[in-house]
Amino acid sequence: xxxxxxxxxxxxxxxxxxxxxxxxxxxxxxxxxxxxxxxxxxxxxxxxxxxxxxxxxxxxxxxxxxxxxxxxxxxxxxxxxxxxxxxxxxxxxxxxxxxx
Amino acid sequence: xxxxxxxxxxxxxxxxxxxxxxxxxxxxxxxxxxxxxxxxxxxxxxxxxxxxxxxxxxxxxxxxxxxxxxxxxxxxxxxxxxxxxxxxxxxxxxxxxxxxxxxxxxxxxxxxxxxxxxxxxxxxxxxxxxxxxxxxxxxxxxxxxxxxxxxxxxxxxxxxxxxxxxxxxxxxxxxxxxxxxxxxxxxxxxxxxxxxxx
Ligand SMILES: [Fe+2]
Numbered sequence: 670x671x672x673x674x675x676x677x678x679x680x681x682x683x684x685x686x687x688x689x690x691x692x693x694x695x696x697x698x699x700x701x702x703x704x705x706x707x708x709x710x711x712x713x714x715x716x717x718x719x720x721x722x723x724x725x726x727x728x729x730x731x732x733x734x735x736x737x738x739x740x741x742x743x744x745x746x747x748x749x750x751x752x753x754x755x756x757x758x759x760x761x762x763x764x765x766x767x768x769x
Numbered sequence: 770x771x772x773x774x775x776x777x778x779x780x781x782x783x784x785x786x787x788x789x790x791x792x793x794x795x796x797x798x799x800x801x802x803x804x805x806x807x808x809x810x811x812x813x814x815x816x817x818x819x820x821x822x823x824x825x826x827x828x829x830x831x832x833x834x835x836x837x838x839x840x841x842x843x844x845x846x847x848x849x850x851x852x853x854x855x856x857x858x859x860x861x862x863x864x865x866x867x868x869x870x871x872x873x874x875x876x877x878x879x880x881x882x883x884x885x886x887x888x889x890x891x892x893x894x895x896x897x898x899x900x901x902x903x904x905x906x907x908x909x910x911x912x913x914x915x916x917x918x919x920x921x922x923x924x925x926x927x928x929x930x931x932x933x934x935x936x937x938x939x940x941x942x943x944x945x946x947x948x949x950x951x952x953x954x955x956x957x958x959x960x961x962x963x964x965x966x967x
Contacts (some may be wrong), residue, residue, distance in 0.1 A: 695780065702778070702833065706937070709825035710944040742775045763777045764843035 678727055682734045694731045694742070700724040771832070778836040779930040783847040783923045788862035790919055791848035792878060795865075797841045797915070797931070799875025799883030802907040804841055808834035810888035810904060814897045817964045820952070823894065823945045827901075830938050837931055842873045844927060893962045895953075898946040905939040 682690055704721045711717060736746035740756035750756045761768035797803045811831030818824045849862070849871050857866050864880065875883035888904070891897050912932035919925055954960050 691776070692780075695776065695778075698776075699778070702829075703937070706826065706829050706833075706941055709829060710822050710941055710948065712822065744772060757775070760775070763775060763839070764781070764846050768776075 796878035800877035804838035
């Protein structure tokens with residue numbers, strides 16, 4: 670079940686261009702941040718917990734996908750980047766043009 | 770410990786420079802109700818906080834404020850990129866420029882340097898959470914004031930996002946205060962300090 674969902678999500682993100690994938694990561698990460706903060710004061714809310722799991726899974730997949738296509742946004746996905754060189758410094762920084 | 774994520778929490782894409790507005794917005798980097806002070810306040814307060822929910826809130830909001838600081842810096846950076854000496858002179862940016870060129874430095878709009886004296890870490894959960902609630906409202910007011918001065922939609926958009934976050938943080942701190950008060954003696958919340966008296 671999870672496997673199948675993962676594959677579906679991977680196919681979805683694979684069809685996105687760089688900008689779309691980045692927007693997707695920003696949106697999904699915001700959902701994770703927001704529900705994480707909510708869970709701090711509502712740790713037993715099962716619906717929120719389920720939402721967290723779903724969003725967090727999607728975020729991790731999207732981050733991996735981004736790393737392998739364009740370069741890593743996090744150190745944990747740096748090994749998914751297939752490049753020969755150290756892409757962490759080669760891709761623009763978030764405040765720069767073309768950055769995230 | 771912290772890990773850097775190479776993206777902004779919310780995108781900042783400003784195509785028109787405006788050093789006048791940059792000098793105002795920089796106050797949310799190093800001003801009295803800015804993001805640097807917000808982050809330091811919450812991260813400092815959490816070590817002695819005896820309620821695990823509240824320690825979580827302080828840690829996660831303190832971390833998010835660092836992401837807000839980065840957004841503010843990105844806004845200021847993009848508003849002052851590639852300025853010519855003439856533009857610097859015309860816009861009143863010269864006093865900042867002479868000390869920092871086009872680099873980022875935490876100061877208030879008035880030029881006052883960032884200072885830890887703008888916040889408290891008092892070691893009493895009711896006291897600290899009331900400070901945190903006030904801090905979120907002060908930041909919200911600052912963003913309201915900024916929005917009255919800024920016309921460029923590319924600047925307003927991320928500022929509106931930051932303003933909304935202050936309201937969400939205020940909500941979470943309100944719940945934190947309720948958690949603390951529910952645990953204390955309802956006839957006298959101040960009978961003892963749970964961060965000090967055992
Ligand atoms: Fe905040």
